Amino acid sequence: MLKTRRAVRAYKREPVPENIIEDIVDCGRLAATAVNIQPWEFVVVTDPDALHRIAKATDYGGFIADAPACVVVICRDTKYYLEDGSAATESILLAARAHGLGSCWVAGDKKPYAAEICRLVGAPPGYKLISLIPIGYPAESPEKAKRPLSDVLHWQKY
Ligand SMILES: Cc1cc2nc3c(=O)[nH]c(=O)nc-3n(C[C@H](O)[C@H](O)[C@H](O)COP(=O)(O)O)c2cc1C
Secondary structure, three states, X not given: OHHHOOEOOOEOOOOOOHHHHHHHHHHHHOOOOHHHOOOEEEEEEOOHHHHHHHHHHOOOOHHHHHOOEEEEEEEOOOOOHHHHHXXXXXXXXXXXXXXXXXXXXXXXXXXXXXXXXXXXXXXXXXXXXXXXXXXXXXXXXXXXXXXXXXXXXXXXXX
């Protein structure tokens, strides 16, 4: 299952039950985090107008508008906020896959629209946007070429 995760950017209209979204976010909550600080908050957006506004603010996240839900991962500005928030994001992607759902990591930190998204979801001052994660039942099964294990795995030394 872990190996079959792929970025899915087209979703069926069918809503995702709340208890499934809660379980997916719960997996983010339990991600590895430096010194167990857990600087994250997860804002789940399902309101279609809000989803449109979020999608419109991004550069490569227009498809968020057509997702039944989007998890917005924000973090307090701690030393390892980006690593922590990224660990939580990956756990959410994998949990979505385990539930038979499609999702896609949409940036995030470093994007000029980060402050606008934080404002749209009511993040407290000083919070950082880590990722936007649209989630829905997949309407596509994308394939991606991946570097082979023999290229990237190095025993003892590079
Ligand atoms: C930090 C980060 C930012 C990303 N931002 C976007 C984005 O803004 N829009 C998008 O469509 N995909 C985004 N992606 C998804 C990547 O394009 C995708 O993971 C990559 O093409 C590999 O495909 P795969 O996830 O199917 O293996 C992002 C992924 C990461 C890790």
